[in-house]
Amino acid sequence: MLQRLLFYTPCPDFIAGFPLLAGLQEHERDAFVGEGRFFSGHKKELLFRQGDPVKYFYIIYAGSVRLFHLTPEGCEVTTDIRTKRDTVGTSGLLEPTGTHHSSAEAVDDVVVMEFSRESFEKSLRALSFNLLTEFAQRVNVKQMEAEQRSVMTAVQRLACFLRRLCVANDLNPQGFDLPYSKSLMATRLGMQMETLSRAGARLKEQGISMKGKRVWIDAVPANA
């Protein structure tokens, strides 16, 4: 079970930098943030489960969270990996079913802010524009991913993932360590561990080298 952090002292500036709160008036932001409660979760702990009614949603304060989906055939698919400042469980808020479409688990130990559905509804006016922006981008990213799974090889998808990872996390292209295990990456990319491993050896074709957890990106082509 997630553990409530009663005496946690967060950094206000960091919270003010959440994309969900961008452009809010100070009183709007304070009103919303005041409703949030801090929780910590250990590695592999679940924030919520697929099918659960959507009572809460989360903003990640530290660590990262894996979203995954169980198909009717019983295979588990990693749908996304979210990190600090990202929201988790928001798309369920607007779903007619009122339930989460995927489960969320801590990749490592995480700290999250929990908000109730009611506090979302109270601040809907202020939040809707930021949420719209977030969703619009997410639609396009998902679109791109669906596309990639049809038209790109495993090597290309891996290269693409590493470049985006490097940019998104502001890592040094001339040498950085993978923030996740390779098996997690494999499920995220919709391929088998073995395929990822073999793809890793062929990354030089794409101007990338990978040895263990260490990655070097030599060339940064235009295509995202």
Place this chain on the structure above:
Amino acid sequence: MLQRLLFYTPCPDFIAGFPLLAGLQEHERDAFVGEGRFFSGHKKELLFRQGDPVKYFYIIYAGSVRLFHLTPEGCEVTTDIRTKRDTVGTSGLLEPTGTHHSSAEAVDDVVVMEFSRESFEKSLRALSFNLLTEFAQRVNVKQMEAEQRSVMTAVQRLACFLRRLCVANDLNPQGFDLPYSKSLMATRLGMQMETLSRAGARLKEQGISMKGKRVWIDAVPANA
């Protein structure tokens, strides 16, 4: 070029049924709808082009529209097929780039309502909840599609597509005609024509028969 329909007399009840306008007060709805202008487009005509700045978006009044994306490698991918009552070009409205991420073309002859970016902004308050709902659903559908391309065979995806088509368009499972060409379906499903054709022959495994454009759905299993 799209042709402006100056003396078009639409059905007000039909317009009131647009999901984007659900739950609006009458004056809000009238204010927004009053900003719309009717256009007609012939088969293969473009509503907008990938990379264009987002000046307008559309609601389909009649016919259907194909959205497609050109990858850097130059291959064209159908990202979605929208029909009457659906919006087109809305996700670009919220994109930081301010440009359309895909092109939109008329499948057959279509009639659309065109709205300017400004009229969207004017009615943002009233529309944001419906748009949020639309986007939330679209994220989940796209997610599912990305997933399907990894874990399902061509036959399964086709069966799945036909069942959803049948439900969404309220067609008779005991015999209906495909509303699109098979080649369009193939690009939508991310497979080659030949693959779709062969998959068609194997649909009986999934409780579906297809002969030419005619389809019969015998069994309707639980998995969507």
Place this chain on the structure above:
DNA sequence: CGATCGTTTGATCCGCATCAAGATAGGTGG
């Protein structure tokens, strides 16, 4: 009636999944 478009069918090839062993790295206890 040939011409064109959309579809089907056949033959072959490549990429990835799968099954099955090894290899490497961290962590624990003696």
Place this chain on the structure above:
DNA sequence: CCACCTATCTTGATGCGGATCAAACGATCG
């Protein structure tokens, strides 16, 4: 410090699904 264990990753061999190339078929239309 080394032996041991487990988790994570790599490597090899094989098979299947779908892409690709090529050709035939069917329908619609001037």
